[in-house]
Amino acid sequence: MSNDEREQILKVLSGAIIRETNAFNFYYEGGENPNIPAGVRGLLTRLAEEERVHRQLLINEYKAIEKGWNGEPGEEGEPELSYTMPDDPTFTPLELSDRLEALALTMPSRLVGGDNIFSRVIRDHSGNDRGTLLLLYDTMGHSMKTTEINGFAAKAVGEYIDFVSLSGMEIEMLGPKKIVTLLNEKIAEKYEGEGIFLTVFCVLFDSREGTLTYTCAGHEPPFLVDASGKASSLLQTQLIAGIDPVFRYREHSMPFGPEDIFCVFSDGIVEAENAEEEIYGRGGISKILEENRDGTPGDIVAGVLAGLKDHLGGKPLKDEVSIILVKLKGE
Numbered sequence: 001m002s003n004d005e006r007e008q009i010l011k012v013l014s015g016a017i018i019r020e021t022n023a024f025n026f027y028y029e030g031g032e033n034p035n036i037p038a039g040v041r042g043l044l045t046r047l048a049e050e051e052r053v054h055r056q057l058l059i060n061e062y063k064a065i066e067k068g069w070n071g072e073p074g075e076e077g078e079p080e081l082s083y084t085m086p087d088d089p090t091f092t093p094l095e096l097s098d099r100l101e102a103l104a105l106t107m108p109s110r111l112v113g114g115d116n117i118f119s120r121v122i123r124d125h126s127g128n129d130r131g132t133l134l135l136l137y138d139t140m141g142h143s144m145k146t147t148e149i150n151g152f153a154a155k156a157v158g159e160y161i162d163f164v165s166l167s168g169m170e171i172e173m174l175g176p177k178k179i180v181t182l183l184n185e186k187i188a189e190k191y192e193g194e195g196i197f198l199t200v201f202c203v204l205f206d207s208r209e210g211t212l213t214y215t216c217a218g219h220e221p222p223f224l225v226d227a228s229g230k231a232s233s234l235l236q237t238q239l240i241a242g243i244d245p246v247f248r249y250r251e252h253s254m255p256f257g258p259e260d261i262f263c264v265f266s267d268g269i270v271e272a273e274n275a276e277e278e279i280y281g282r283g284g285i286s287k288i289l290e291e292n293r294d295g296t297p298g299d300i301v302a303g304v305l306a307g308l309k310d311h312l313g314g315k316p317l318k319d320e321v322s323i324i325l326v327k328l329k330g331e
Contacts, residue, residue: 013062014195021244024051082316083108085309094119097132097207102326103297114139115266115322116150131207137200156186176202176215177251188245197242201264212256215249217241222264231286262326268319280311297325
């Protein structure tokens with residue numbers, strides 16, 4: 001497939017996704033309208049669900065094709081990203097609450113590419129630490145365009161947090177669903193018709209309540225290892241960001257205690273292939289999290305990267321790799 005053909009296909013798929021989204025919203029709103037007879041509302045609800053399924057199929061197809069475009073010319077002239085895992089990676093600096101310890105990494109570059117990590121300590125009007133907000137989002141592709149999009153997203157989130165903090169608005173306005181909803185609106189407005197989509201995971205660690213609250217927009221589900229030592233997937237994912245500007249995201253909360261481990265990562269780890277075209281998979285990550293749960297964030301991340309390196313067996317990576325590992329500090 002030539003670059004021109006790929007761009008045309010992506011443009012067609014992008015338009016189809018928008019049309020499916022408009023149809024879904026029309027049917028969904030009708031199904032929620034109490035002024036319409038119940039039987040008709042039932043039909044509209046079923047039609048909405050049909051559109052939801054069709055839209056997801058198109059999104060999956062778009063993502064699969066877009067992942068084939070990766071930045072630098074490969075052996076056959078097609079663009080591709082290719083790099084070996086560094087022996088001494090540069091970790092991403094994080095702004096954290098005092099009670100948290102965490103480690104983050106984005107390869108091959110922290111500032112250029114499709115993945116981005118954002119962190120901010122959230123404070124109340126008296127300046128007290130209320131928690132840490134973390135985001136990991138992934139823009140399709142690996143060009144300077146993706147760097148532009150990630151920069152725009154980081155600016156939108158940073159400006160919104162500053163606005164809420166300085167204007168005396170309630171701290172609830174900085175919850176994950178608010179952040180992801182804002183990011184979805186901004187991306188859809190800025191890149192309307194361009195087929196620009198982001199997977200986003202946003203989580204707030206509440207220092208006072210001992211909870212984590214998250215919103216997932218089509219991102220790879222993270223793992224939470226609890227006191228039992230078992231890694232569980234946080235599967236409450238929703239629509240990828242940038243498709244439907246009026247979509248309103250939900251958030252989910254759960255306890256986060258001293259014996260718990262939280263780990264979010266990009267699909268570049270999960271989908272990394274060895275010479276036999278076998279992927280690393282989620283099982284490889286969860287096994288290492290469970291086996292190393294008593295270690296520091298640095299120990300655990302090192303274990304995940306060592307497992308990934310062994311799996312690759314010298315084969316280069318073809319996508320960005322990002323990971324964030326969070327624990328509570330010991331008393």
